[in-house]
Ligand code: SF4
Ligand code: SF4
């Protein structure tokens with residue numbers, strides 16, 4: 001029984017209702033809980049209070065340009081895939097005031113944005129999204145050029161991950177080697193079984209949160225059941241992408257006729273980049289008042305699909321949809337590796353589901369490979 | 375700023391509902407500072423007192439639908455250093471441009487008891503078809519925050535911030551769940567110029583395209599996708615022929631769908 005705290009890397013069994021106690025302990029430790037909840041016909045990420053806010057008994061159906069919320073055949077808490085939101089909206093918000101300036105008696109005062117970032121506990125982070133957070137860590141705080149706003153949020157995050165029991169028709173985490181099992185980067189990782197949660201302890205902070213929660217050491221039977229749940233999810237991955245010949249196959253086919261073909265379908269609407277959990281580009285907007293006595297600088301999410309993004313002195317370096325789609329895909333899957341040492345894609349499938357015309361990154365790569373004779 | 379140095383502003387109305395002028399008057403809190411910064415020399419919706427031109431900035435609401443309109447817009451252009459159109463009517467011909475696909479005389483016969491009193495042009499056209507326009511502010515009606523931004527930028531001599539990308543950007547930034555993908559509601563957002571803050575999708579409606587085409591619209595692709603998901607051709611044509619249906623991009627796409635149907 002739970003007389004002492006479990007060891008890091010141990011797996012324990014916990015009654016399902018005790019997850020509420022874990023939430024209470026996190027809140028008592030000063031965390032703001034964000035997790036999956038049903039809103040606007042989808043499972044979104046938002047602040048949650050307790051178990052009642054989780055999408056218990058709900059699942060989703062995903063296809064290119066198609067998402068439907070549906071009643072699940074079981075009554076589990078985590079029987080669905082990733083939705084339209086990702087954790088980057090909390091770590092790398094799409095709108096952030098950087099500073100404001102004000103003129104008083106002829107002199108200017110600069111005020112940095114004072115809002116202290118919340119201390120978030122992320123509830124129900126999937127393996128692909130744990131990997132995506134790892135990628136944003138490399139990009140935004142992994143070199144000498146650190147984004148202080150991301151760092152301030154990231155450093156205090158508690159990650160309660162969940163191993164996927166169902167993967168969707170647009171998922172390809174197995175191809176990208178990011179899931180469906182969470183292998184690191186978490187404080188606690190749950191696997192949901194019909195009667196219990198199997199909990200893997202990922203850190204001291206994770207062990208401490210279990211404090212007064214009743215747990216028992218996991219039996220071989222429980223561990224076996226949990227690994228079968230994850231294997232089933234892996235078999236269900238709806239899409240696959242051959243990665244062995246990436247990035248070369250893309251660099252060798254920069255003039256593929258497929259780029260012209262996809263440009264007839266792509267709307268350059270930027271949805272794919274905004275739902276992608278690794279895309280990180282931003283721009284700044286300066287707003288001033290009419291009397292020119294105050295101004296603020298706001299950072300907002302941007303996208304390589306927008307014209308102004310590639311506007312440089314003398315013109316636009318990517319004036320066509322063809323050039324923008326090619327930039328996006330080759331950056332995700334090829335030059336990202338040169339730049340940051342990992343792929344920019346974790347196989348979450350969001351760009352496929354949420355593209356209004358259902359363009360599939362996996363199919364585009366296959367078509368480029370086929371037309372290139374490889 | 376000394377009062378004689380205030381730039382002179384004129385606001386004109388053509389064929390329109392006055393909604394964009396009302397959006398300007400709705401600036402409320404900012405209206406007082408605006409009056410301090412510019413001299414409102416001609417704005418009949420707000421005051422019958424007018425000052426003679428020339429004007430530094432002319433804001434034009436409404437589309438051109440009569441022979442007198444054509445003469446008047448040329449006179450206004452001559453009198454204005456900077457001419458800016460406000461709203462869907464002035465920038466694309468407006469909802470009244472739906473008549474451009476029909477015989478306007480039939481409408482006149484159906485609607486008016488004494489049709490002989492009505493003198494109108496066959497088409498409703500945007501201001502830019504007649505005179506050079508320096509800046510177009512989209513929307514049906516315009517977004518008052520954007521209107522203030524443009525006037526502020528003009529006064530401060532900087533470029534106004536009016537991003538020409540799709541409404542989808544605004545949808546995603548505010549965290550709205552896409553109504554097209556999650557509910558199968560046809561939405562013009564991916565083709566439409568940002569500026570409204572993605573208002574309609576946040577109320578579970580598809581975008582009606584009030585702000586006109588975005589920077590590089592691809593309506594043929596969206597139309598083909600909607601047809602493939604079972605939306606009828608007539609519905610797609612109707613969707614494209616809304617408040618900004620006579621804009622080049624939306625008109626070309628709806629005409630093409632109509633030709634294929636015939
Ligand atoms: S791939 Fe799809 S989501 Fe991305 S810009 Fe093109 S149409 Fe929009
Ligand atoms: S590129 Fe698409 S599948 Fe890959 S991480 Fe981004 S949204 Fe997910």
Ligand code: SF4
Pocket residue numbers: 271356541542543545546551552553554555561562563564572575580581
């Ligand atoms: S609801 Fe409309 S505007 Fe919003 S993302 Fe979807 S298609 Fe774009």
